[in-house]
Every structure is written in C-alpha cells, then in structure tokens.
Amino acid sequence: MSALEAVRMAVQGVLANRLRSLLTLLGITIGVASVIILVAVGRGSAVAVQTQIEGLGTNMMTIQAGGRFFGRAASSSSTFTFLTMKDVQALSDKTIAPDIKSVSPVVSPSSVTATHGVATETPGQVIGTTASYAEARKESVVEGTFITAANESTHARVAVIGPTVVQNLFGSADPLGQTIQLNGASYQVEGVLKSKGSNGIQDQDDIVIVPLTTAQDFLVGHSGQLNQIVIQATSANAVNNANAEATAILTPTHSNTDGTAAFSILSQSSLLQTTSASNHTFTVLLAAVAAISLLVGGIGVMNIMLVTVTERTREIGIRKAIGARKTDILGQFLTEAVLLSILGGVTGVVAGLVGGRFRIVGVQPVVESYSVFLAFGVGVTVGLFFGIYPANRAAALTPIEALRYE
C-alpha cells in the first residue's frame, strides 16, 4: 500500500467522526499554542526589562548600603554602616576616582502625602537628590527645569513632578509654577518630568523629586544617612574602572565583621545579569507547563486512537482477510494519528501566532521562531509516538477474531 493510499485512508478515518477528531486535535492545538505563547511571554518580559534597564543609562551605577542587592541588610553583619555625605565627598574626589563623572546622593522618605487643593495622593516614589541626578538617571523635563545647584544651596522648597502626579493632582491643568503640599509644607512646582512609563513593577511617572537639602530639612531629618548614591562614569568604557574605584573607596569604611562588603554596587550589566538569570528560570518554568499540556494532548490522541481501533476491529478483520499485511494496517492507523497531530499542530501554530499579538499579564509577547518549529515538531512527534501503541494493537489482530467481533 503506497503512502498516498495510506493518507487517503487516514483522511477517511479522520472525517468519519468529525467531532471526535476535532476534540482530539484540540489537545495538540492547545499544547502547541501554549508552548508558543508562553515562550513568547517569557521572551517579551525579558525584552521589556532589558529595555528598561538600558533606559537607565550605561554609565550609571547605584550604590546601596547592605551586602545584598536592593538594599536589604546583610544578615551576617553586626554593624550596618549607612552611606553618608562623607562617602559622597570621597567619591567626588577626582584624584582617587578619576573615572567617576558625577556623584548624586539620594534620600527616599517614605509615606509622603502630596496635596493640591482637594486632590491628594501618595506618590510611589519621593526622593531628594542633587542636580547631577538628572543626567545620571536619564531624567529630563518637558517643562520647566530640574533641581538646580542653587535650589540645593538655598534649601529651596521646589519640586519636580512626574506625569502621573500631574494627572492625579492637577488633572489636565498646567502645574508649572503652582504649589503642592508635601506632608503639609508647600513646594513650588519647578518642572515636569518626561514620561517613562511602567517598568513592570512600578509606575515610574508617579514620582516627586525635591532638593536633597530640602528633603533633609523637612522630610527625612538630619541623620546624615543616605538611601542611595548614584554615580555616573565618565564614559561607557570607564564603567568597570569607576566600579573598581568606588569599591576601593567604600570598602575600608563599609565592611561587615566577617569581611564581606556592607554595600553593593548595581550597574546596568549586573542588573541585566540578574534579570536574565531569573527570566531564564521563569521561561523554563513556562515552557515546562506548556510541555505538560502538549503531553496531555498526546495522551488524548492515544486514547482516541485506541477507541477507534476497537470500534473498527471488524473492519481491520475484513482488510486482513482480503490481503492487508501487518504493515499495511500499522501504516493506516499510524498515518491517522499523525494526520490528527499535524492538523492539531497547524491550528496550534496559528492560534499561538494570533494569541501572541495580545498583551498577556501586562507583557507584550515576543514570538520566537524557534518555539514555533519546536512546538510543531514536538506536537507531530507526540502524535506519532502515542499513535504507535494503538496502531500495533490493530495490526496484531488475527483476522478470525477480528471478524467475529460485534
């Protein structure tokens, strides 16, 4: 029996019970589509985070107190040394840190309420910093100006606000020159920041920036402790040197009793590394879920093929009685299983590509072509593999028994 005839018989078999065939291939479809979509979601989130990190600026590094990332206390330290203005001065010394272009101290008071008239909100971020912060963190204003050196020296009560704060406090009105209250005290709006959107974790436009000295006066107190120091390297090539210099400057005064560093320096590349590692885990997890669903689809194919073989026992007996060989019967049912899988795979690819166009859990998926071929290939292989057992059962039937079957 030629391959063409096997295909014709398989098509006839699939069409014999359309609803059942549809439900069977649906299993493969869902499996294939979910592999494509979930891998795309993983990739999309990686791309989003990467873009966001790259938007931070290649020359920028963030120094935080504490031996672990994101400022959490190192559990093994007995002295927790904070970052202070002394550190800022040391880092600003061009003789010992020639590759550091600017040093911006940052304080982040928590639970600050911003009010304008009757409108009130608690901004996601309120920070006090210096003028050099703008260039280091790639913040720019669409209106007005950023914090100036004059603001710092005069401890001026001015604020630069982000678009979300504008929306919440002023609606569509122009906030420039207007007054807002932060924890009761009045500040004049000096500038409006350019929109940066969301980084997947927080709304970056929900921010209020005031001069460092003003923040120390009114919002955080004069303990001298800094939450962060943002440094900018002189150029992209100087980043490693700047990192080394900063480490050298801070290590003597910021070490744990066990010798580990009581501070951490986050740069774009280290951030990228961390996120890429965690995203990799995330993507693998998603792919595993999708693979499981594909497996379930394959089991569905096997189940239905077994039912089909049992139903057509008589027919198999007839075919054998008129001269079909074992391989003919095997080929017929295996082709049917593969046909179901191919149909399921094709619809799965279409569904995956269409589904990948929509935002899922806030992420814009990025469909990877390797996942399409992989999913389709695995889908067909799964169908082939799970179709072998039923096809073997069919081929092994003896004509007499099969013909006697009611």
Added chain:
Amino acid sequence: MVLSRVSKIYGAGEIAVHALRNVDFRLEQGDYLAIIGASGSGKSTLMNIVGCLDIPTQGRYLLDRVDAGDLDDYELAWIRNRKIGLIFQSYNLIPRTTVLRNVELPLIYARVHRSERRRRALEAIEAVGLANRATHIPSELSGGQQQRAAIARAIVTDPAIILADEPTGNLDTASTREVLQIFGRLNTLGRTIVMITHEHDVAAHAKRVIELADGEVVSDVRNAPVGGPPPFPKLDRTHKAVVA
C-alpha cells in the same frame, strides 16, 4: 486444493473440542463445491482453514501445491490477497466507502497501479451487474446488491478459488437467485468455487456436495462433472424456472 487428514482441535485434554477430524478431500480447478452441515458441524472451521485464516492442528492444507502451514504472516496475507476471494454471510464491506473503492481495496493492497486498478475494479463491478451503483456506499444498497459488491471484490484479484460462507444466508429469495446465478456464471467461465451452506436447496446448485457432521465428512456426492456446466436451470423455491 488438497486437504490431507486435516484436523482442528481447540483446547486440550478433557475439554478438547475436535472441530474437525481427519478431513480429507481434493478439489480440482473449475469445480463447484458446496459444503453442507448443521451448525457445529465444523463447516466454518473448515472455511477458515481453506481461506488461510486459520491453520490446522494436524494434517496439511495445500493450495495450488503450496503448503499453507509453511507460510509466515506476510505470505499468508499475499495468499489471501491473490489466491483466495472471500465472501461472507454479512457481506463485510467497509462502511462509508463506495462500492468502487471497496472493490479496489484488494488491488490497493496488491499495489496495483491506479489506472489498471480502476479498470479491473470496474470490470468486476460490471460482471456482477452493479455498474450503476458503483459510487454508492453500502448503507445505500440492498442486501443483494451488497453481496454482489462483495462478490465483485472477491473476483477482482482473479483468485484461484472463491470461498463463500453462507452467501445467501441474509438474502431474500430474489437476491438469492441473483447471487446463485452469478456463481453459476463465474463457474462456467472457469472459476473454482467453494460454498458453505446449511440449505440443501442452495447446495443443489453446486457440482459436488460434501456433507459434514461432527467434524467429519459423512458424504461426498457429485452432481455434475468438473469440466461441465453447473446443474442449472434449477427450480427455485417458488418452483419457477431460473433463466440462465
């Protein structure tokens, strides 16, 4: 075809069932044999052995000088395809498949080329008078028509022997007459036919009748010579003459 001391025993020891005991006969080409017996006489078992669907426990079965017991699965399938044409009581056509495709099926398994396959199938369908129903599916045909399609399928590979198991068992009088007419014509053209039946009326259409009881041959009667035409015209049940 030679059956030499063929026995078929199911089970062993006390519960052994001797379906066939030392059955012995020869069949020449061109003969028209009817095997008659009550149910349980072993005629179905004999049919299965002759049709290479089963092998004897003892004895030998030779078809065209080939010992069926020596053959493996692959060769048995080949024999069933080329040497034997099977016709069943319940027609056994593949459902939801046209008559044409049903008749072509043995040729598909014989790997015959598309155009020749088509031609031979149509010839066989013509021979049984079903040309106007070639594109119908079994559920659209009457019992007699389905059986005729089965006959066409049985002759399409030009087999050495046609085996019919109670071919008229499910048919009405008119269809029975039609089918027996076709058998008679096929035999006149030289085909060897073996027919299993339990009705003496039907068996009377054959040139030789072997009677089975309890697995043994109890009588072997020749009604017409091997070389000559089958014994018809014959009176059917309504005692009307059958037109040849």
